[in-house]
Amino acid sequence: MKSLILALFLISLNAWSQDAASYLNNFDSKIYSLKTKGVKDFVVDIVNSKLTKQMNDQMMFGTVNEVIFRTYWTANPERIAIEVIGLPEGFREIKEELKLAVFSVIENLLPMPTVQRFVGYKIASGTKLKEFLALDSTGIASIPSFTLRFDSQDRLIEVEGHKSVGSMITTPKYEKDAFAAGKWVLKSISTTTSENGQLLILNKELKYGASQGISVLTEGVMKTEQKLAVRGDKALKLEENIKFKNYKINEGEALKYFLGDTDK
DSSP: OHHHHHHHHHHHHHHHHHHHHHHHHHHHHTBOOTTTTTOOEEEEEEEEHHHHHHHHHHTSSSOOSOOEEEEEEETTTTEEEEEEESSOSOOHHHHHHHHHHHHHHHHHHSOOOHHHHTTTEEEEEOSSTTEEEEEESSSOOSSOEEEEEEOTTSOEEEEEEEOSSSEEEEEEEEEEOGGGTTOEEEEEEEEEEEETTEEEEEEEEEEEEEETTEEEEEEEEEEEEEEESSTTOOOEEEEEEEEEEEEEESSSHHHHHHHTOSOO
């Protein structure tokens, strides 16, 4: 009898998880992105003017006119590559570190599906309506579990990471926009991390424009605030403005890059 009850419980939990995954997939299908717009191939230059200024202040590479992260992407097969342009030849390790830093803004250019973002986690329904739990099934994740909360319009409004020490809360803001044909557009995202008495707050505001008749991400304003989690502590504040420009969409330029048929 106990074996039968356990089997029924496992079947029920599996069905519950499948329903949760379907809900998340449905949410992703309602989000505006270049992928859902039918873009198959693009190249874009990502520029951070503050980074260029910092390099010139440090004089590591002499005078730098502009550091460009030229990003190539194709859908079939899905591939992405980044070139650092504007720095002297060599310095491979530094360039690789710079590429890693720019991935935090590329994720807004090419949003990862929610279920894929939580690969290695078991997705199940939470204790409240429109709430879901992502539980680490590998035992090695730095954050063992997350709680995902949606509003009455099925928009993701909060992701809470449950850490062994501290917490992490991410709050995205989606809105409808005329160019998105009824889909939700990510306008801003705020992440607050608390650990060992330290608070780190990252606010990201996204702006959109048009290129070749397609609405694209054109600017990201990143504001970072770091301070001790005590009243009256003076915060360290930083602001960066990142531009996305010189798009080449569905012209096959990224494919040429991956095939080695273009000057790099």
